[in-house]
Amino acid sequence: MKLGTIQHAGRPTVIARVDDNSAVALDYRWMEDLIEAGNAGLDAAARAIDEARAGRVAIIDLANADWMAPNPRPSKILGCAVNNNNLNSKAVKPMTAPMFFIKGRSALTGHLKTIDILPDHGQSIPEPEPVAVFGRRAKNIAPEDVLDYIFGWTLTNDVTASGVKFGQDSIALKQTADIIKPHHTAWRPKFEGEDTYLLFIYHSKSKAADTFAAMGPWLTTKDEVPNPNTLHVQGYIDGECYADDSTANYFFPVERVLSEATKWFTMEPGDCIHTGTASKGTEKHPKGNIGTYLGQYGGKTTDVVIDGLGKLTNTINLL
Numbered sequence: 529m530k531l532g533t534i535q536h537a538g539r540p541t542v543i544a545r546v547d548d549n550s551a552v553a554l555d556y557r558w559m560e561d562l563i564e565a566g567n568a569g570l571d572a573a574a575r576a577i578d579e580a581r582a583g584r585v586a587i588i589d590l591a592n593a594d595w596m597a598p599n600p601r602p603s604k605i606l607g608c609a610v611n612n613n614n615l616n617s618k619a620v621k622p623m624t625a626p627m628f629f630i631k632g633r634s635a636l637t638g639h640l641k642t643i644d645i646l647p648d649h650g651q652s653i654p655e656p657e658p659v660a661v662f663g664r665r666a667k668n669i670a671p672e673d674v675l676d677y678i679f680g681w682t683l684t685n686d687v688t689a690s691g692v693k694f695g696q697d698s699i700a701l702k703q704t705a706d707i708i709k710p711h712h713t714a715w716r717p718k719f720e721g722e723d724t725y726l727l728f729i730y731h732s733k734s735k736a737a738d739t740f741a742a743m744g745p746w747l748t749t750k751d752e753v754p755n756p757n758t759l760h761v762q763g764y765i766d767g768e769c770y771a772d773d774s775t776a777n778y779f780f781p782v783e784r785v786l787s788e789a790t791k792w793f794t795m796e797p798g799d800c801i802h803t804g805t806a807s808k809g810t811e812k813h814p815k816g817n818i819g820t821y822l823g824q825y826g827g828k829t830t831d832v833v834i835d836g837l838g839k840l841t842n843t844i845n846l847l
Contacts, residue, residue: 529573530746530838531680533559533638535594543588544573545746550587552580559599559747560798563663563679570749595638598682598747599661602798605631605741607657607686608785611804614816616779620717626780626788631736639745642845643687643830644738645822650691652822656763656771656832657802658756659684660786661747666795671783674790680749681756683832683840684802685742685763686735687822693734701726742832742842743800752836756782761806763817764831770813770820773806780804 530545531554542559543551554576556562562569579585609627616622637643645652663679703724712726719725753759756775763771775782785803789795809816822830826846833839 529570529577529749529752531559531562531573531749532598532744532746533596533600534588535596536588540596540600541588544577546577546580546587549590550580551590551593552576552585552587558601560601563599563661563797566663595640595745597636597638597741597743598745599798599800600633600636602633602661602800603796604793605633605635605800605802606789606793607631607735607802608780608789608804611779611785612773612807613777613779614773614807615805621715623779626785628789628792629731629735631741634738635736635741637739637742637842639742639840639842641742641842642739643685643742643822643842644845644847645689646737646847648692648696649689649734649737650695652687652689652691653817653820654763654765654770654822654830654832655686655688655805655817656761656834657684657686657805658682658759658761658775658834658837659743659800659802660756660782662795662797662799662801663750664797666790669787669790671781671787674783674786675750675756677790677795678750678786679797680747681753681837682743682747682800683834683837684800685830685832685840685842686802686805687737687740687742689734689737689740691734693729693731697730697733699728701728742840744840746838748837756803759837760835762833763806763820764829764833765813765820765822766825766828766830768812769810771806771808771816772810773808773816775804777808778804
């Protein structure tokens with residue numbers, strides 16, 4: 529089953545897909561309400577689809593749909609950083625656990641909407657990824673159990689503005705030797721001489737700016753995603769494929785990522801985790817997403833395509 533949220537008749541409307549061109553409205557104010565309803569919500573959606581296909585209730589033509597993110601009101605959106613073997617092949621020291629950053633729901637935007645790049649963002653790249661959406665409250669869940677807590681899956685373009693990240697939002701502090709502890713330097717190469725530098729990089733402006741969490745169009749229920757570790761993920765820019773990868777190429781499998789998140793964060797119904805970037809390049813774009821600069825494609829489209837989940841399309845808007 530595929531579910532979504534659109535602006536319809538002047539208000540957000542939760543919908544269920546009837547076919548490629550149409551949907552039916554559901555009696556839920558927000559997608560999170562449907563998610564919290566559990567099986568009753570899914571049963572109601574299934575009945576509405578059957579009624580629409582039988583011609584007993586009105587359908588919504590999706591030709592000019594005003595898409596929102598499928599679940600527009602999560603309490604948080606987490607991303608798993610650098611979770612790809614292509615990227616980790618260049619790591620000075622391998623990761624010991626999944627690394628996370630966080631976005632607010634103000635970063636969300638929908639299918640066919642713009643991704644807005646400020647001049648201060650500088651060099652910015654796309655990151656095509658699947659997103660797990662939690663169906664119930666989860667805390668300290670083991671990897672072998674965590675998929676039981678997932679409601680479904682959607683797509684995201686996790687835009688990253690490395691220009692502002694490594695510019696305005698990075699700082700190196702030269703400290704005295706008594707301040708420096710082993711954990712401050714164990715993860716990085718050592719500088720020559722007395723190495724007492726503390727390095728800080730912050731991610732809010734580079735990861736969580738408005739429109740940097742494009743999602744959708746559909747939220748696909750988990751029964752249609754039997755193995756999230758074998759999803760084929762592609763990224764396109766102006767119609768050309770720049771990344772052709774699979775979640776099988778993750779450094780940490782999906783279950784480890786989701787489980788680790790529940791160790792640090794209480795995941796509520798509707799909360800999102802995007803589980804890792806598709807970074808493997810193509811013949812024309814051998815550097816993949818890290819060599820695809822959105823600032824060179826103002827007014828063009830960028831797409832995320834994931835088998836079984838659909839296609840997310842957005843227009844790059846240079847402000």
